[in-house]
Amino acid sequence: MTCNSAGRFCLSLIENDRVVSKNSKHFNQILSQSIASGLFQDPFVSSKLLLLSLSLSDSNANNLHFPHTLFSQIQNPNIFAWNFMFKAYSHSNTNSNSNTTASPQQCISLYNLMRRRFGLFPDRHSFPFLFKACARLSLSHKGQELHSLTFKLGLQHDVFVQNALLSMYSFCGLLHNARQVFDEIPLSVRDVVSWNSMVSGCIQGRCYWDALKVFDEMLKCDVNARPDGVTLINALTACARIGFLDMGRKIHGLLVRNEFVLDVILGSSLVDMYAKCGQMEHARKVFDTIPDKNVVCWTCLIAGYAHSHLFKESIELFREMQARRVTADAATIACVISSCGHSGALDQGRWVHTHCERSGIHFNLSVKNALIDMYSKCGDIQRALKIFHALNLTERDVFSWTAMITGLALNGLSDEALNLFSQMEMSGGIVRPNEVTFLGVLSACSHTGLVDKGFHYFNHMTQSYNLKPRIEHYGCMVDLLGRANLLAEAERFISAMPIQPDVVIWRSLLFASGSHGNIELAEFSAKRIEELEPKKCGARVLLSNVYASASRWSDVKNMRKSMALQRIQKLPGCSFIEIDGVVHEFFVADDSHCQMDPIYETIIQINKVIQAEGFDPKI
């Protein structure tokens, strides 16, 4: 075959991309003929062959070895060839360190090579890939260097370049720079990608209100960018994160009016928004209309029920998901296990645990943390400890430590809880305790009456970790002082609080003063509760119990009478227990259970045993 005929042959086949790109045999034939004929050194032919080799290697995940070798054989690659390589590497896997697999780092290395050895400049097509690589590697300095270069090359007004640039900045956590780039894009030029990138950038930077402000601006501007599915998904995500129901509803209305197709992603975002805003009926309604529901969609609703403290519904929905043969993943499992923990459904939790082990679902840290929490809450502290200790020191995050410390405190193992907290602090500062960790620590102190230690940790939290105590921390301190019969100190502590005490705090003081016979303080606390919750009867019930324990029967009678006059009815207290996967509920003076007689008989026996051991319900 002569050079000309070979050239014509190659070109004709190259033109027919669809045939060649699916058949590596054809490709190899063309490649060898182009090399043999010398046609490979033609810039158009070599870059076209490179593009074809890349399309063939697409199915071969993350292995760009062959295209790279081909590229290295091109003596003077043109800008097309460079850009094809930039594109391939910028999209490749970030967590590959070996030399044989591709990584975005190689995009940057190739770029440096292009500049230094070939003296070439990138063009408008190169920049989006280069910025993408910088973003994925968090190379903000390199990104800034490239940003300057866009000015030198007069490409600073190209909307593709600007959009990629602003995404790069928000990916690197430089939201301010991203916003600046966004503001510099003229309204007439901004397209839907510019707006979406800015909204998504704000979400990445956890600035949800800003994200919604940009979205709102987009709706008002309406120049040449109408919101698309991605815009609405982003906006719904922002609403979900801050629980902004009004805006979420507005977006729902917008997508209905504009006849958006409710695909599984948009549908899940909507379910998640309603669920996070506590609107479970709406969440369920939307969920039921989504075709081809996947695991994310189911998990949104399961998590929503858990978020609204509807743990039973959350577990039931998981069962329904199982029945529909949708495979759960780690996020679903972590959520269901947490619901089991909160509802005391130990058997169900155990079943989910075993089910995961059998079905090979990956036990990530969230699942392990949820298991620690569930076993602790259900009283199987040994099992919780076993899971916790199986975690390496470097594996444990703040949730693992907090779940275990709180679990130990909850099970009355205060010394162990405080020891574990010391270990956490001594673990080299890998994990810093947060506000919730300190709640566990303070409750451990409270359960064993360690007043001095409680104050030590309360100060330690603010002074060493700069954590601002929340109302719950003040509540723990009042509880601690109250239980230790330091009622005057508790009162002084409440008056000195920088935030308004809530009903929990007053209830804690009422309970403590009642237990220690300080009726005056109990009455004072009850008044504060009534001021905060005039329609509820909790304070009066507690106070009437206090009067009863002091044998002040006329006061008890008056209290009940005033409640009856104001038609206040006490909601009966309720507790529950799970046996063989069934949750049994018990109300005060409840005799509806089919095994009531043996249950009461057992309670009487238990009381006899613990009273013989010195138990006094007043203390």
Add this chain to the structure above:
DNA sequence: TTAGGGTTAG
């Protein structure tokens, strides 16, 4: 005569 951006939900 080749090519470009936002991967968005738990």
